[in-house]
Amino acid sequence: MTPDQIDARKARAFAAAVAAGRDLGLTVTDATVIYDVFSVVVHLAPSPVVVRVPTVLPSYSDPGFQSARQRLELDVVAWLAEQGHPVIPPSPLVPREPVRRDGFSMTFWQFVELDNGVEPDYAHNAGLVADLHAALREYPGELPFLSAAEPRFVSEGLAVLEGRPDLLEPADLDRARREWEVLEPVISSRAAFEAAFPGIEFQPIHGDAPAANIVSAADGELYSDFELTTLGPVEWDLAALGPECEAAYNTAAERQGLRQLDEGVLRVVNAVGMSRAVACLALAPQLPLLVEALKPAVEQWRTMPFAGGLAD
Structure with a gap:
């Protein structure tokens, strides 16, 4: 556009x-x-x-x-x-x-008056995510399993990118498609996920990087943007945030009586998050700024283990 x-x-x-x-x-x-x-x-x-x-x-x-x-x-x-x-x-x-x-x-x-002068502290916010998870455990409504992974979005996005080498190089597209063949069955089915990661419990989660969606207002910090709320492993909400945020979450989770993050699940949700980022390039015709905005993510993805190690 x-x-x-x-x-x-x-x-x-x-x-x-x-x-x-x-x-x-x-x-x-x-x-x-x-x-x-x-x-x-x-x-x-x-x-x-x-x-x-x-x-x-x-x-x-x-x-x-x-x-x-x-x-x-x-x-x-x-x-x-x-x-x-x-x-x-x-x-x-x-x-x-x-x-x-x-x-x-x-x-x-x-409407909430936000303090836009406050620099986001993602490690601090990651600790607040544990508080949010503790609250969400009591949510009584039904939620779909890991709908935030948006498998259809990724599959269709990669199909669109097949004809757009200007948006994603053919070698990158080949890796993305092979990787998605490994990841998609696991995150599309609760039974398949449970088979891959036995003993990992699910609960209501925010679904969309909640540490990046905590805002500062006059009355304190507020959680926002629950568009992708879903049922899933808590690791999903820590995807792509890195070791410092993971450690801050674990400290707060222990205080709340919640389980610690599982390293294997983290590797896979990080890989799925990267698949979504790559597929997001298919939206660039609607939002051209994505081409530059997603370059760092694509570069990081190239250095990561294939499919989060799930194919080993």
């Missing part, structure tokens, strides 16, 4: 968010876009409401798929808020459900 096309997409998402907010009875006179990468995030000022409008999506993300994922996120976060856990909650000013408008599916959240 050209810069003009991306700006037009943002303008359509912004207009849809404003119109949806007004339809729900909110006063919206000074709306502003506060974020625009995979989603356009709009503050419906002066109402204390933020709307998240996903705009960069895989081909299979139809309205039903989006609404189901968003409804699950709203349910989990609302439950955490009701238990008193520090999250950015759904807005209490509108019904707690996804809204369809002008081809977009959006969710409404409480």
